[in-house]
Amino acid sequence: MDRYDLPDARGHFGPYGGVYVAETLISALAELNEEYARAKADPAFWQEYHHELKHYVGRPSPVYHAKRLSEKLGGAQIYLKREDLNHTGAHKVNNTIGQALLARRMGKKRVIAETGAGQHGVASATVAARYGMECVVYMGADDVQRQAPNVFRMKLLGATVVPVESGSKTLKDAMNEAMRAWVSNVDDTFYIIGTCAGPHPYPMLVRDFQTVIGEEAKVQMPEMIGRQPDVVVACVGGGSNAIGMFYPYIDVPGVRIVGVEAGGDGLDTDRHAAPLTTNAPVGVLHGNRTYLMQDENGQVSGTHSVSAGLDYPGVGPEHSYLKDIGRAEYDVATDSEAMAAFHELCHLEGIIPALESSHALAWAIKHAPTMSKDKVILVNLSGRGDKDINTVAALSGITL
């Protein structure tokens, strides 16, 4: 294929992406775009970023051969990219460090963030503490209830958590409220968006800060097996861990790229969060044009997933583009498939995965047996599941 060089100057990935925001935010986004262009060309910026990733986050994260799981499945070998071993327990911190360094360059001493499960909120609160910034995190009121331990973690780190009572009281409403808060404090506040969605330049800069995942894997896999994997697979809510893994592999021929969305109760119900797999109509939400779950009148649909981090009606615009050009394929794992994968990894490998990452794992568990033993699937294990033990206990009828 031609050299992949997106987004264009106006933030478009083919027909997706863009800057669909109210006028008040346009100049702030332009300012961010200009500052990022300067930072991108500044070796000192990347030197500090990688220094932080090494000494503060603990990168590079290892790749691990899940031998017992692979043996049990009897097909393709499953390897895990261990983002769960990062400081704060997920890939989210790769991005919050990058954005916080940008915020510092821009002289902003206050950051805000939206969060669903709380992982991006924790990663934002963490870097705010690390760099001495004030931090306010917007979180749907229902998620505040469901994710109490993460709410407490954010508070321990010095952040203010604002429960959002509007709409469906989940991630999309938290993002609405963060946008409102940004518009109201646009002079002194940096908005750290947690996924590869939102208005340009966010999908690009979140991707750029997450590509460390795929860049490392591209070096680690040949070291371990003498070649690149046959398949890379990652879960997709907004899609930041996935784009981080996929992007460096886009121009590697022969590597199959698979994104796994939340199948919820199943695609034959309306309780899922799978805009790509179900070919949802294209719409506009949170500043970008993308596949978007909505009703026939253009009202955004409520979504469902056992994992709060995948419970989002849209998806990063670059994923929409990769779907259309056929470079990536998108599939689902249901709640119950993800739960089964969760338990399987706990029992066979001694790793408690995040429920989000369990979706990617479920895809690998389903497809490995159909592939020969010399094939390799690399799963991005985007986070650890400590945060999910209350959810898993409740689903198993256990009170902790």
Added chain:
Amino acid sequence: MSRIAATFARLAGQKALIPYITAGDPNPGLTVSLMHGLVDGGADIIELGVPFSDPMADGPVIQRAAERALLHNVSLRDVLKMVAEFRQTNQDTPVVLMGYLNPVVAMGYTEFARAAHAAGVDGVLSVDCPPEESEELAAELEAQGIDPIFLLAPTTPEPRIAEIARHARGYVYYVSLKGVTGAANLDIADVGRKIARLREHITLPIGVGFGIRDAETARAIAGVADAVVVGSRLVQEIEAATPETARERLTRLVAELKTAIH
């Protein structure tokens, strides 16, 4: 001449009052009556909000109005029917639809522009569709004689003001503050300075909205702008009223604001 241009021409320098209500709030059966009630009070142009599930630029008051309307599943097509019904007995008062882009995307730009024209819509303001992304929609609207209305903000830099002026039709809507609708941090002296700068680039009438809460602030804004937009304050009045008293209370409040700006 479009209805919007004719309205400003008729006012001949007098200030226009542009009240906003959300279509379908508190229930869809009441909206046309409330629109007539706004005209009875002295509305020069009506901004009719199209309810959306994710109103990112709105404060809590207008968010609640959208939620009330959506409880009745009020759609963009329903809103167009309301405008058509209003037009049966009012051919003079311009109606501007104000809302978010996604319902328009879902309907399709061409079909929306045709249906809006047929219903008697005069202008369309999509809050989350800045000029950068509006080329296609604006072309469809203009082909139907509908004015695409654009926002300007305190953060809009000078060169961009001129750029927006090239795209704007009907009037421009200056967002008076950095914030959401209904916010309380309106700085009138600052608005005055900013509007003087806008006039160096813009010949269209300039309306000002966001944060105008009473007769006093309306009067002050009318001192510097061509039109005063009042939204959250009216929606609060609907919220505080019963369906039986809403029209009368709106008419009274609009009349008060109208007196204040003349």
